Amino acid sequence: xxxxxxxxxxxxPVLLASIVGFVLVLSALIGSRLLAPFSQERxxxxxxxCGMLPIRRASTNVGMRFxxxxxxxxxxxxxxxxxxxWAVSFMNLGAQAYWLMVAFIAILTLGLAYAWKKGALQxx
Amino acid sequence: MSTAPRPATPMARQILExxxxxxxxxxxxGEVFFPLLFVLLGGLAATVGIGFLVxxxxxDGRWYDIRDLGNGTSHFRYWAQQQGLPxxxxxxxxxxxxxxxxxxxxxxxxxxxxxxxxxLIAKFQIRQGPNRNGLFGLLQPIADALKLIQKEVLxxxxxxRLLFFLPPILIFLPAMLGWAPIPWAxxxxxxxxxxxxxxxxxxxxxxxxxVFLAGWSSNNHYALLGAxxxxxxxxxxxxxxxxxxxxxxxxxxxLQLSQIVVWQQTYHIWMVILLPFAAFAxxxxxxxxxxxxxxxxxxxxxxxxxxxxxxxxxxKAGLFLAVELGNAILVGAMMSTVFFGGxxxxxxxxxxxxxxxxxxxxxxxxxxxxxxxGTLPRFRLDQLMSFAWKFxxxxxxxxxxxxxxxxxxxxxxxxxxxxxxxxxxxxxxxxTYFGVRAWANAIGYAPNEMASxxxxxxxxxxxxxxxxxxxxx
Numbered sequence: 001x002x003x004x005x006x007x008x009x010x011x012x013p014v015l016l017a018s019i020v021g022f023v024l025v026l027s028a029l030i031g032s033r034l035l036a037p038f039s040q041e042r043x044x045x046x047x048x049x050c051g052m053l054p055i056r057r058a059s060t061n062v063g064m065r066f067x068x069x070x071x072x073x074x075x076x077x078x079x080x081x082x083x084x085x086w087a088v089s090f091m092n093l094g095a096q097a098y099w100l101m102v103a104f105i106a107i108l109t110l111g112l113a114y115a116w117k118k119g120a121l122q123x124x
Numbered sequence: 125m126s127t128a129p130r131p132a133t134p135m136a137r138q139i140l141e142x143x144x145x146x147x148x149x150x151x152x153x154g155e156v157f158f159p160l161l162f163v164l165l166g167g168l169a170a171t172v173g174i175g176f177l178v179x180x181x182x183x184d185g186r187w188y189d190i191r192d193l194g195n196g197t198s199h200f201r202y203w204a205q206q207q208g209l210p211x212x213x214x215x216x217x218x219x220x221x222x223x224x225x226x227x228x229x230x231x232x233x234x235x236x237x238x239x240x241x242x243x244l245i246a247k248f249q250i251r252q253g254p255n256r257n258g259l260f261g262l263l264q265p266i267a268d269a270l271k272l273i274q275k276e277v278l279x280x281x282x283x284x285r286l287l288f289f290l291p292p293i294l295i296f297l298p299a300m301l302g303w304a305p306i307p308w309a310x311x312x313x314x315x316x317x318x319x320x321x322x323x324x325x326x327x328x329x330x331x332x333x334x335v336f337l338a339g340w341s342s343n344n345h346y347a348l349l350g351a352x353x354x355x356x357x358x359x360x361x362x363x364x365x366x367x368x369x370x371x372x373x374x375x376x377x378x379l380q381l382s383q384i385v386v387w388q389q390t391y392h393i394w395m396v397i398l399l400p401f402a403a404f405a406x407x408x409x410x411x412x413x414x415x416x417x418x419x420x421x422x423x424x425x426x427x428x429x430x431x432x433x434x435x436x437x438x439x440k441a442g443l444f445l446a447v448e449l450g451n452a453i454l455v456g457a458m459m460s461t462v463f464f465g466g467x468x469x470x471x472x473x474x475x476x477x478x479x480x481x482x483x484x485x486x487x488x489x490x491x492x493x494x495x496x497x498g499t500l501p502r503f504r505l506d507q508l509m510s511f512a513w514k515f516x517x518x519x520x521x522x523x524x525x526x527x528x529x530x531x532x533x534x535x536x537x538x539x540x541x542x543x544x545x546x547x548x549x550x551x552x553x554x555x556t557y558f559g560v561r562a563w564a565n566a567i568g569y570a571p572n573e574m575a576s577x578x579x580x581x582x583x584x585x586x587x588x589x590x591x592x593x594x595x596x597x
Binding site for chain 2: 010011012013014016017018019020021022024025026028029031032033035036037038039042044045046047048049050054062063066069070072073076077080083084087088090091098101102105109112116121122123
């Protein structure tokens with residue numbers, strides 16, 4: 001089998017499973033559409049604010065610390081993606097690959113230590 | 125002067141009168157006891173018969189070998205090829221059957237699971253739990269589903285209608301697709317893909333999108349806050365999950381989940397013994413990933429009503445709850461496949477179908493999840509985030525470096541496996557114990573400087589403004 005057929009045989013079933021799951025969810029939603037009452041009233045569809053009238057749209061400011069964590073996450077997730085191929089073929093690569101990966105991880109760890117020192121990991 | 129003995133409380137009396145199972149069995153009336161004995165002896169005889177068949181090798185590789193349903197599938201494909209059908213037809217048929225199999229597994233669990241969870245939590249909290257509808261309250265989930273499907277689905281004012289519609293679907297699909305690479309027996313997995321571990325991580329991180337869509341589109345402050353919290357937490361705990369799975373991949377040298385199970389089978393060891401810290405990191409991080417109770421600050425009902433699904437009602441809210449339940453056993457399946465030997469149990473898998481062994485392990489991991497939920501209070505968000513970034517991630521990185529050396533030694537040295545693997549076990553256990561203690565001592569628990577006390581403003585509200593208003597100024 002060529003790579004194209006392998007791809008086909010691996011991921012066509014995944015597509016099929018997602019279609020089957022989609023059908024299930026959709027049937028649940030359609031069932032609720034058929035069985036449940038629907039009446040549009042303005043009071044009923046106000047957003048939930050513990051009984052008070054909602055003030056403004058809810059697009060409040062997102063805290064700055066979420067962005068810091070998001071940036072850190074991108075760095076470390078990409079790191080993990082780089083390490084996975086290395087981990088699989090590590091046995092055949094020998095000592096040099098090990099030291100290269102140590103250097104790579106050390107640089108990233110320095111970044112984490114810097115973020116820690118700067119207080120980016122402190123939740124304020 | 126001696127005090128009279130206090131009368132036993134109802135609880136203590138119950139415990140005193142609670143006889144052992146054996147005594148209860150003797151006390152059964154004859155017309156119950158003998159049929160029960162008959163059934164038990166019959167089961168024993170059947171077990172012996174099956175054991176004979178297995179030992180004699182009558183079953184190996186036949187289509188009726190139910191220890192591994194993959195046999196039946198490959199026989200069906202061979203039969204279809206002989207009938208002259210194109211291979212794609214047989215292929216798609218088996219794939220569709222497998223998809224329906226996964227769906228019925230997940231769906232069956234959703235039917236029974238909420239009952240199991242509520243009963244277990246009730247046992248932990250010394251109360252009854254649902255016990256009214258049907259035998260032992262077994263019909264309770266069905267009653268819940270019937271109620272949910274008849275409830276009106278509201279769409280709040282100002283919600284983005286398309287983005288509000290999508291999340292229940294988007295969050296359900298990963299919970300189902302995550303089952304695809306899990307091996308249930310040697311040849312029995314839906315898709316035995318060669319990048320199973322990466323696929324599992326990728327699929328599990330799709331849920332984040334649905335969570336943020338749900339929180340953003342529902343035009344509700346609580347929903348948005350809950351979505352932000354949940355996304356921050358899921359995103360942070362994805363890194364410990366990846367790093368702990370990397371340790372496993374370094375040992376096995378393969379991303380294929382069936383290969384990981386086979387590695388544990390050949391070395392007769394579970395990954396949880398070899399990599400205790402990775403197993404702990406995976407367990408804790410996955411509770412954060414699926415929003416279960418020690419880490420469910422994203423939907424803490426005492427602070428932000430129901431988190432990101434505050435505005436969802438009826439069947440859509442039901443879907444969110446169902447996905448939470450389904451994800452719990454999905455994570456249990458990943459955990460037991462990667463860290464607890466999957467479908468194998470030290471040779472028992474030749475006697476008992478592998479999928480039953482895996483199901484038992486999933487049940488055990490799920491029980492631990494429920495146990496955590498029944499025992500631990502919620503952690504605060506800042507505690508959770510600093511636990512991920514200051515504790516789990518640095519220690520996982522150190523573990524990664526140690527494990528890569530060990531895996532090289534195991535793969536390349538001429539020493540017997542007992543020496544290398546056993547040495548790694550000892551080294552990892554000792555390093556985990558002392559490393560965790562030393563790191564925890566170094567970081568310590570340093571509470572933040574006290575949050576500023578509430579400030580009374582003069583202009584807008586506060587006591588002085590109230591006095592001014594009362595004075596008529």
